[in-house]
Amino acid sequence: xxxxxxxxxxxxxxxxxxxxxxxxxxxxxxxxxxxxxxxxxxxxxxxxxxxxxxxxxxxxxxxxxxxxxxxxxxxxxxxxxxxxxxxxxxxxxxxxxxxxxxxxxxxxxxxxxxxxxxxxxxxxxxxxxxxxxxxxxxxxxxxxxxxxxxxxxxxxxxxxxxxxxxxxxxxxxxxxxxxxxxxxxxxxxxxxxxxxxxxxxxxxxxxxxxxxxxxxxxxxxxxxxxxxxxxxxxxxxxxxxxxxxxxxxxxxxxxxxxxxxxxxxxxxxxxxxxxxxxxxxxxxxxxxxxxxxxxxxxxxxxxxxxxxxxxxx
Amino acid sequence: xxxxxxxxxxxxxxxxxxxxxxxxxxxxxxxxxxxxxxxxxxxxxxxxxxxxxxxxxxxxxxxxxxxxxxxxxxxxxxxxxxxxxxxxxxxxxxxxxxxxxxxxxxxxxxxxxxxxxxxxxxxxxxxxxxxxxxxxxxxxxxxxxxxxxxxxxxxxxxxxxxxxxxxxxxxxxxxxxxxx
Numbered sequence: 001x002x003x004x005x006x007x008x009x010x011x012x013x014x015x016x017x018x019x020x021x022x023x024x025x026x027x028x029x030x031x032x033x034x035x036x037x038x039x040x041x042x043x044x045x046x047x048x049x050x051x052x053x054x055x056x057x058x059x060x061x062x063x064x065x066x067x068x069x070x071x072x073x074x075x076x077x078x079x080x081x082x083x084x085x086x087x088x089x090x091x092x093x094x095x096x097x098x099x100x101x102x103x104x105x106x107x108x109x110x111x112x113x114x115x116x117x118x119x120x121x122x123x124x125x126x127x128x129x130x131x132x133x134x135x136x137x138x139x140x141x142x143x144x145x146x147x148x149x150x151x152x153x154x155x156x157x158x159x160x161x162x163x164x165x166x167x168x169x170x171x172x173x174x175x176x177x178x179x180x181x182x183x184x185x186x187x188x189x190x191x192x193x194x195x196x197x198x199x200x201x202x203x204x205x206x207x208x209x210x211x212x213x214x215x216x217x218x219x220x221x222x223x224x225x226x227x228x229x230x231x232x233x234x235x236x237x238x239x240x241x242x243x244x245x246x247x248x249x250x251x252x253x254x255x256x257x258x259x260x261x262x263x264x265x266x267x268x269x270x271x272x273x274x275x276x277x278x279x280x281x282x283x284x285x286x287x288x289x290x291x292x293x294x295x296x297x298x299x300x301x302x303x304x305x306x307x308x309x310x311x312x313x
Numbered sequence: 314x315x316x317x318x319x320x321x322x323x324x325x326x327x328x329x330x331x332x333x334x335x336x337x338x339x340x341x342x343x344x345x346x347x348x349x350x351x352x353x354x355x356x357x358x359x360x361x362x363x364x365x366x367x368x369x370x371x372x373x374x375x376x377x378x379x380x381x382x383x384x385x386x387x388x389x390x391x392x393x394x395x396x397x398x399x400x401x402x403x404x405x406x407x408x409x410x411x412x413x414x415x416x417x418x419x420x421x422x423x424x425x426x427x428x429x430x431x432x433x434x435x436x437x438x439x440x441x442x443x444x445x446x447x448x449x450x451x452x453x454x455x456x457x458x459x460x461x462x463x464x465x466x467x468x469x470x471x472x473x474x475x476x477x478x479x480x481x482x483x484x485x486x487x488x489x490x491x492x493x
Contacts, residue, residue, distance in 0.1 A: 003393060003394055021396075024396070024397070025394070025396070025397045027397075027399050028381060028383070028384070028398060028399045028400065029384075029397075030399075031399045031400055031401070032384070032400075035434060036434075036435070037433045037434070039433070040384035040385060040430075040433070041384070041385060041429070042383075042384045042385075042386075042389055043389075046390075070384075297397075300384070300389075300394055300397075301394045303389065303390060303394070
């Protein structure tokens with residue numbers, strides 16, 4: 001057992017042992033979700049604030065449900081309807097939330113490092129729910145949880161991440177988690193979105209999709225994030241699909257036991273053929289279920305991690 | 314100066330479990346209703362062994378589950394989060410006589426958490442408590458129905474229970490922390 005952190009800010013600073021602790025804890029919480037009463041009193045009396053400065057539906061709902069299943073009180077705070085629109089700084093917003101005795105602040109922000117900034121001055125625990133193109137730690141944890149659950153291990157597996165890597169916090173967090181746990185990671189996509197510099201993170205980079213998915217145990221597809229791209233990074237969606245989309249013809253050349261993952265939302269017919277998304281090879285909906293368990297585990301561990309300091313004080 | 318005293322050796326643990334199993338059988342005439350739930354970690358080993366003895370007495374298999382009460386503890390915000398094992402209860406607890414099994418009964422807080430955790434799974438007909446060691450110092454109004462051995466202890470002493478399932482041999486020792 002190793003967890004003594006007040007915050008979950010990124011995967012980069014976690015040890016392999018800490019990642020495994022989250023995955024093991026999530027296994028216990030997944031079982032809770034399968035019961036008639038899907039709720040435990042672990043965070044009774046605690047207040048969790050979802051501070052989503054960048055819009056999100058699925059991650060926010062997942063965190064909200066995770067907190068509720070731990071019996072925490074949850075406040076949802078979105079940028080559109082908040083004082084951030086009136087010119088309040090992020091720091092002041094966070095301080096106000098803390099003044100309401102928030103115990104855990106789950107934050108999504110379009111600026112990389114925003115949760116790290118909050119964590120420096122808040123007493124409350126901070127969980128990064130995605131910061132710019134930097135990291136999305138709970139997504140990587142739920143992805144590795146799903147891989148381990150389906151394949152029984154992570155070390156030694158070939159994982160291919162296909163799509164928009166450059167602007168993807170999901171890709172960065174996954175690369176950190178997978179390499180720390182001993183998987184071999186291959187990145188593939190348009191050259192403009194998969195710079196060679198990623199080889200420095202210990203990945204193989206290729207621009208040939210057939211080569212990338214041949215021999216893969218896991219193929220993780222990423223959505224093209226038009227909202228994050230400053231300019232057009234490839235000629236057309238049609239060309240992207242024909243060069244990098246996961247079609248039935250391409251899937252036929254992969255290992256029969258290779259699994260298809262996608263963090264959602266999926267664009268059917270763009271990065272993934274619609275039939276593949278619904279096939280037995282796809283674990284996309286398992287990822288959603290596991291995301292809830294992983295987020296419960298993170299909230300549980302973060303809260304507990306506050307202990308020693310409090311006792312010492 | 315020895316700091317650990319052996320309270321139960323392997324043979325004594327075996328005898329205690331056999332006696333507890335017979336007491337359970339005596340107390341519960343309807344054997345079909347009885348199910349055991351071991352509390353992690355030691356309680357799980359004990360529950361499996363008790364189920365083995367009870368199956369022999371009743372000539373039918375007795376369902377066994379394992380429970381981690383970490384999510385129901387009352388001290389979660391006072392210490393680092395505990396390691397959680399999945400709770401596996403492969404039967405419906407509703408209508409059952411659930412026998413909670415733990416290795417050591419001390420403050421009673423673990424039992425309180427286990428009672429809440431069981432209630433989240435259904436509505437048992439009744440719940441009974443079996444422990445290998447009752448060391449006193451209760452902080453809650455909880456009492457065991459079946460006890461392997463009552464051991465008077467000082468609050469700062471520690472009861473250590475080792476199981477052959479974890480490697481090594483069965484043994485219960487009383488250890489004095491920081492003494493002598």
